[in-house]
Amino acid sequence: MDVRRIATLSRLELSDAEVDAFTGQLDAILGHIEQLSALDVTGIEPTAYPMPIAAPMRDDTPWQSLPQQALLQNAPDQAQQQVRVPKVVADA
Amino acid sequence: MSLSHTSITALRSLLSKGEVSPVQIVDDLLAQTSQRDGEIGAFLSLDAERIRAAAAQADLSLPLGGIPIAIKDNINALDEPCTCGSKFLAENYRSPYDAGVIKKLRAGGAILFGRTNMDEFAMGSATENSALRVTQNPSAPGHIPGGSSGGSAAAVAAHFAPAALGSDTGGSIRQPASHCGIVGLKPSYGRVSRYGLVAFASSLDQIGPMTRTVEDAALLLQVMAGHDPLDSTSLPVAVDDYLGGLRDGVKGLRIGMPKEYFAEGLDPAVREATMAAVAKLEAQGASVVEISLPHTEYAVATYYIIAPAEASSNLSRFDGVRYGHRASQPADILSLYQQSREEGFGPEVKRRILLGTYVLSSGYYDAYYNKAQKVRTLIRRDFTEAFERVDVIVSPVAPSPARKMGECSNPLEDYLADVCTIPVNLAGLPAISVPLPVQGLPIGLQIIAPHLQEALLLRVAQAVESGE
Numbered sequence: 001m002d003v004r005r006i007a008t009l010s011r012l013e014l015s016d017a018e019v020d021a022f023t024g025q026l027d028a029i030l031g032h033i034e035q036l037s038a039l040d041v042t043g044i045e046p047t048a049y050p051m052p053i054a055a056p057m058r059d060d061t062p063w064q065s066l067p068q069q070a071l072l073q074n075a076p077d078q079a080q081q082q083v084r085v086p087k088v089v090a091d092a
Numbered sequence: 093m094s095l096s097h098t099s100i101t102a103l104r105s106l107l108s109k110g111e112v113s114p115v116q117i118v119d120d121l122l123a124q125t126s127q128r129d130g131e132i133g134a135f136l137s138l139d140a141e142r143i144r145a146a147a148a149q150a151d152l153s154l155p156l157g158g159i160p161i162a163i164k165d166n167i168n169a170l171d172e173p174c175t176c177g178s179k180f181l182a183e184n185y186r187s188p189y190d191a192g193v194i195k196k197l198r199a200g201g202a203i204l205f206g207r208t209n210m211d212e213f214a215m216g217s218a219t220e221n222s223a224l225r226v227t228q229n230p231s232a233p234g235h236i237p238g239g240s241s242g243g244s245a246a247a248v249a250a251h252f253a254p255a256a257l258g259s260d261t262g263g264s265i266r267q268p269a270s271h272c273g274i275v276g277l278k279p280s281y282g283r284v285s286r287y288g289l290v291a292f293a294s295s296l297d298q299i300g301p302m303t304r305t306v307e308d309a310a311l312l313l314q315v316m317a318g319h320d321p322l323d324s325t326s327l328p329v330a331v332d333d334y335l336g337g338l339r340d341g342v343k344g345l346r347i348g349m350p351k352e353y354f355a356e357g358l359d360p361a362v363r364e365a366t367m368a369a370v371a372k373l374e375a376q377g378a379s380v381v382e383i384s385l386p387h388t389e390y391a392v393a394t395y396y397i398i399a400p401a402e403a404s405s406n407l408s409r410f411d412g413v414r415y416g417h418r419a420s421q422p423a424d425i426l427s428l429y430q431q432s433r434e435e436g437f438g439p440e441v442k443r444r445i446l447l448g449t450y451v452l453s454s455g456y457y458d459a460y461y462n463k464a465q466k467v468r469t470l471i472r473r474d475f476t477e478a479f480e481r482v483d484v485i486v487s488p489v490a491p492s493p494a495r496k497m498g499e500c501s502n503p504l505e506d507y508l509a510d511v512c513t514i515p516v517n518l519a520g521l522p523a524i525s526v527p528l529p530v531q532g533l534p535i536g537l538q539i540i541a542p543h544l545q546e547a548l549l550l551r552v553a554q555a556v557e558s559g560e
Contacts, residue, residue: 003446014442051282086424
């Protein structure tokens, strides 16, 4: 596994030592997983949920939600009743 | 016998006769905990003042009125911490709401009694992946309590609480229950609301009770079960009576023993205890037949594709923006995500996120994820076919009793030990671990029932516990 590439997709800034350690460990796990390739699954339907039930629909109407302050209390940084993050658009 | 050694059922009887008060019960448990939890490490937080206040107001007319219950630290309860055993949420997170099961416990009169240690984000089977605390097995000092609900199992086994909630994605209730010598029940997928449970693998996760008696597990499930409009996968079907037929016995029941679960590598003590329990069920009038679940050998591989895939998606919410850890000096928004996650997550969580991202990535999705979902169908079918011949299935919970702390050399070794519990989650079935009468390290018996047949499951478990 190209751990550095997957780490970027995963939004993890791994150290070089972590990349080395994970590469061996994940290759061992993938080696075990490889046994599935021996199994013929032609014509078998996939299972996403163990008890397939039709996706329940609800009415599209406003319902209870949590108060703004209750949610903001956990934000690492906030201003003007909003969550604050570094600038997300490039300078013109 | 002190109050801390008393079952929920017995405590309820004492409470209703006015022989003890809820405040006396929690004081007794708090005394036990403050004396011994420094050594055991079951709890991540315990707010004595809040617990005493709740005890003083308990409504004894309710089914769990005045009963303290410890909560795994991945189930949200208003204004309490919910660390998930992770540094990511340990700094300052407080839950802004009650999980579905917490609402039901409160409505049933229960007192929330502390937050228990766990493998980080429930990923592990020894509680050694907790970033916050070491937990040891109260029934076997120096040994792991199992995991990921190791703190809940330890709290119940150490008599710090008569019951606890755990969560089970691949065995995380049943395996620590087995290792600590208590009862642990994983309900059918859809039987209990997952709303407010911090999601690990949404198609596998289920919350369940951990207790010292089968009857207490039945009592707790009775309160916890049922549809929740905030979890669309919780089933809108009636909840059975779990207590009425509990002592109806096993006469005439057909019990299946899957030969694949008794393969080479099973510890002789586990084999002996399991066979002795089966013989006792037979003596009580059940018939025992050997069955086959032919795709068992593929279950661990299937699980280690599906669970990390779902985890990599679920844990993308931990980005350092709205809650939890945020890196101190990120240069831009991308660094904020990458550094916050790098600093906040421990190694096992990173491994599973990487594995999950890989199996879902372009070019690998069909070979891994799609394939695993099809094998999951085959594993599910194995059970459907088996339940045409038998009423319940029995097996070991884990191939060996609890190992010593610090003795796992590589992650795959611990993964492979989940072989008896993982297929049950893949199939969405209810299963329980019941402690067996053994000398030495605790060993549990796993009983598996068809979907939504918890009443039958508990009835067989009661027969094992009675042990005639």
